[in-house]
Amino acid sequence: MRLFLGQRAWVLQRLTALVQLFLLALGAATLLIAPPLAYERWYALATSTHGAVLIVVFFATLALHGWIGVRDIALDYVHPPFLRLAVLTVVGVILFAIVIRVVLTMAAHFAGGA
Amino acid sequence: MRLSIYRFNPESDLKPHMQDYELAPEADDKKLLDALMRLKTIDDSLSFRRSCREGVCGSDAMNINGRNGLACLTPLAGLKEPVVLRPLPGFPVIRDLIVDMTQFFAHYHSIKPYLINDTAPPERERLQSPAEREKLNGLYECILCACCSSFCPSFWWNPDKFIGPAGLLQAYRFISDSRDTATAERLAYLDDVYRLFRCRTIMNCTEVCPKGLSPSHAIERIRQALVRESS
Ligand code: SF4
Ligand code: SF4
Ligand code: FES
Numbered sequence: 001m002r003l004f005l006g007q008r009a010w011v012l013q014r015l016t017a018l019v020q021l022f023l024l025a026l027g028a029a030t031l032l033i034a035p036p037l038a039y040e041r042w043y044a045l046a047t048s049t050h051g052a053v054l055i056v057v058f059f060a061t062l063a064l065h066g067w068i069g070v071r072d073i074a075l076d077y078v079h080p081p082f083l084r085l086a087v088l089t090v091v092g093v094i095l096f097a098i099v100i101r102v103v104l105t106m107a108a109h110f111a112g113g114a
Numbered sequence: 115m116r117l118s119i120y121r122f123n124p125e126s127d128l129k130p131h132m133q134d135y136e137l138a139p140e141a142d143d144k145k146l147l148d149a150l151m152r153l154k155t156i157d158d159s160l161s162f163r164r165s166c167r168e169g170v171c172g173s174d175a176m177n178i179n180g181r182n183g184l185a186c187l188t189p190l191a192g193l194k195e196p197v198v199l200r201p202l203p204g205f206p207v208i209r210d211l212i213v214d215m216t217q218f219f220a221h222y223h224s225i226k227p228y229l230i231n232d233t234a235p236p237e238r239e240r241l242q243s244p245a246e247r248e249k250l251n252g253l254y255e256c257i258l259c260a261c262c263s264s265f266c267p268s269f270w271w272n273p274d275k276f277i278g279p280a281g282l283l284q285a286y287r288f289i290s291d292s293r294d295t296a297t298a299e300r301l302a303y304l305d306d307v308y309r310l311f312r313c314r315t316i317m318n319c320t321e322v323c324p325k326g327l328s329p330s331h332a333i334e335r336i337r338q339a340l341v342r343e344s345s
Contacts, residue, residue: 005306005307006306006310009307009311010311072314075272075312076268076271
């Protein structure tokens, strides 16, 4: 589990933050330059190959960033080992489920060839 | 002047209490420590540490009106009254303003606060260029008063595992010493989710250091050195 110890978690936390920042800026720019006011426009944007990949990347980095943050809080405040494991597992499973849900939704769309 | 001081006698008290004092400082009482010394002539049961009385030994660190500092460097003029004195937050209290520093010094010793160099020593001394010596400024001056560690929330939550700003500043002092050859081992020891990475850059440490040092800056430099080391 070296991956989430010490420095690497800290570096990952910063890298995911940068990706998030970039994607949020990209999203904001899209909204400002060409606001997709109609549902069809939203749909087309989200289901283009680029859009789909970026949405998956967004949720994946969000989950990773969030989990490292929760882990930090747990290391600070949640000291009983069992409780800590429970918090980290529950939050981890929820975040993972969200990402899987996003991936499946996107995959279903492309598989369905809609 | 009025003071309100944290009192705890482990032999007779179950709980600590605050005790109020009235004191008339004399003309040459300039610092808070002068007032405390005068108070001690009135109430000799009042306990606190002090030695050098000029900001060199680091023994009279305490919480003064909610902020950590050295009594000997705190001017009486300008202190809001009543002056509330408490022992260093987050440290076990032994008696009155005296705290147990055992854990603090254990962290300090854990970072091997001495020069490590296995090469044969030169005949006279290991030389440094002025530029190399310059890197130790802002680090070697630390007097281990613990004002910083005792003001660090991360240290309050994990005092047994987080080395704390004082120990980490000292660690960086040896990492940046050109004569030390154990940099890689030192960094490997610090690459730990508790020892170094509990620091959240809250910067209370830098804000409160009575010697004007910046442990948070040293911690940032350790992180940078770790990134460089592993890339
Ligand atoms: S860094 Fe400053 S506050 Fe911390 S122990 Fe050293 S002198 Fe005291
Ligand atoms: S910067 Fe780090 S070491 Fe300093 S007070 Fe904040 S958490 Fe503690
Ligand atoms: S008495 Fe030595 S630092 Fe204050």
